[in-house]
Amino acid sequence: MLTKNLSPLQAVLMFAALVVVLFPVFWILMTAIKPPTDWNASPAIWFPSEPTLVNFKTLFDPDALGEYGVGGVSQPATKAVFGSILATFVATALSVTIGLFSAIGISRYGNGSKATPLVILSGRMFPPAAIAVPFVIIFSNIGLIDSYVGLICIYVAVTLPFSTWMIKSFVDDLPREIEEAAMIDGRSKLMAHLTVTIPLIKGGLFATTMFIFILNWSEFMFALVLSYTSVSTIPVQLAKYVTATAGTLYGVQAALAVLAMVPLVIVGYLIQSHLARGMTFGAIKQ
Amino acid sequence: MSTCKLELVSLAKEYADGNVIAVDGINLQVEAGETIALLGSSGCGKSTTLNMIVGLETPSSGDILVDGTSIVGLPAGKRDVGLVFQDYAVFTSMSVRKNLAFGLEVRGKGRAEVDRAVAEVAELLGMSDRLDARAKDLGGSELQRVAIGRTLVTKPSILLLDEPLSNLETAARMAMRNELRRLQSEIGLTIIYVTHDQVEAFSLADRIAVMDAGKILHVEKSAVICDKPSHTFVAGFLGFPPMNLLRGRFEGAGNAAGFNNGAFTLPVPETPALPKGICTMGIRPQALHLAPEGGAAMTGTVVLLEPRGPESVLTVNIGPTKLKALVPSDVRLSEGQKVGLNLDYETVLFFDSEKNRSMDFQLNAGRCA
């Protein structure tokens, strides 16, 4: 009864905000389907003269890319897409699995000390640059630099606080009595958790997995400093394209950017109701 | 009706384009200085009525008059009406003092005036020493006081209370009930309050308006309403336990007259002009007395005996019909035992079968042959 309708002025404001929010998305989508002649036109072309998917093909075609060939641009994005998928999937699976056990441990058997969460939270605030420096040195000594194993290790370590804390907030929501009933049944505690706890937080686990997926897929700095030739991810490849050709490869760059963002936007909409929880370490539940 | 403080005229509220009728054209007159209770179970439309009076909801039709002037067009906050919420709705982020001062501060009153009014109300509610406490640290009855005080500061001419005692524990409830009664007599406010609890209504209100399904069924002085309900719903709702209601018709005449409810026939004393057709008979549990089996007006089987202080509530089955009677608690009866019941015929009420309204008819006193 307190909710009123939108006033005309407010509707206009809302519409303006919507335009501002969607325009950049519109621009990248349009650029990705522009034919090469439209890429760098001046003044800029808003709607492609002939919409085409050729940019997506060029992206994976070394010969086609070679025509624009400056520096690293001649490299197709095949390896980067493969690398992103490999690193993200493996790291996400590991992070969620390890995080799941840590979460159950902390939630059900923890001593409730405030030190653990504080350490976890503080860990999130370290600038990646501060961690990246020692990583590069250590990894180059033990041969993990420019390898997916090294990249995955870092991804797991960096996202672990998020997965642990997010899953913990779901386990906390679950009444202990449910598991205890299973424990009285004579099953071991581990079995009780495997057969009772985990199925009950399925939804939460899914949301967490998607959330960690977003984090890993978006990661840029570690991939940038740990990859040379044999390892690549989409964000790194995108950065390379931009460096090498400052302003001539718009269509192909945009195509790669679209490839990078589409899965995330879909996943983001899927777990929309859990985004706030993930982003705020469970402090905001809706 | 110029002495009326508040008058509701055919007030109605519909939701969902008329598909849901929350309040169905109610009429009510409240006199200045009177306390009236809107009594009804949840969903009967009493809270919607309050919301309309205070201005949170706009009536679909009808009018609300304060001192003879319509207030329907006025926004909430300009109606000179205060409302205390069931959950108190105290501003938890503020101190008690800020809470009390809120109504005057938003009206832009001067500091000195606000301070004086706050001190006055705090004194009245016995909260002078708690003024600087934070509202989130207060207990139930203190919150209630702040909620009332916050409203009183703005000196409303009518105070509305929504289930004021239901969130309190028993002891606090008793204390608060006394407190409200004291306030009532000290300030002489016109108070309307909504409750589902008859005890609360009987102990605080001068008059009680019983609501059901969006309608006010009966408005009467609280001392009278229990004995003379004007509607079967009111009869079946008020009292501990409420009235026994038997549906049936009179048969025979003179000495042989009786009330047949299908299961049994209750002999009635010789009374001229018995009502014709089906009607409902209302028997207060107090009017039923135990009697020896032979020669009693009715006989039945004991189903349940619930002790309740000096009296017990006795439930007796007469065929499929259940009757409740109040008996002295020293009576010893066991389940399944046969008992006889007599009744005070002159207190029995009758309701017509179509409108469920009370009929202007009384049985003669006395015993039947």
Add this chain to the structure above:
Amino acid sequence: MRIVRPGGLSNAAIARLFTLPGQVVSLLVLVMPLLVALYMSFTDWSPTHGSLFDASFVSFENYSELLVWDTRFTYAVVRTLLISIVCLCLEFTFGLGLAVLFLRKFRGKSLLFSAFLTPMMILPVVVGYIFWMLFQSNGPINQILEFLFGPQAALEWFRSAPTAIFAVILTEVWHWTPLFFLILLSGLNSIPENPIRAAIILGASPRQVFWRVVMPMLKPVITVAFVIRAMEIIKLFDEVFMLTRGGPGSSTETISLYIYKLAFNDFQLAYGAAAAFLVLLGSLMLVHLLLAPVRDQLLEGNR
């Protein structure tokens, strides 16, 4: 409740068992490198000098250099803080405004809600790239400016410090206002209605209701939003890397970008490590300052 079974594990043992993998990973991948870096920051090592153990110990030289002589470092710190403050204030204002609009009734609300969340779902690198494109001298932003204010209104966004910083801030605000919007809206929706009604009945105007009743109740949520965003924006890197690489000159260089350049462009790894540690210390202090008001909510709020 405790269940003691012969041969069973105690709760503490189970706790250790469950959290072990996580602890091992953190120890190996976070703590150990940090210790190495800490040692390194007291040496003059660089990759061309051979093994780390051969490097000479230089005590606090790197640190004093950073703190006393390295104005580029100081500027990067101040710049990051200023950008953070401006961005957070703008994001808060816009996010709150939008959240308040979303309290009203209108059609297509859930669709618009998703639409407004879109920016925060896009990866930072792509956001940086998109805005880099938008801000090109023949890009759409200049086109719109020319259309509105004539041909001389077009700017070379990345050629001067103020416009480059503006571009960075605008990008960041576009990217993360949705998070504020999301958090504040869920906060607004969970505010009980009765205090608001009570305030209305007591005669408060809509403005007074908002500032005196709603905002105080929203305060904990606002604090959480600020803390979370502050923790992230202080690390600002991806978008700036794509937009300006810190340029022109070092006028948009953030702390993270500076350390990155030190270590991976100039190969001054030891010096970079020292800078990283200073930042880490600063971040830790900032975390504790920031967390103080919401620690309980963030940690106990989970229960």
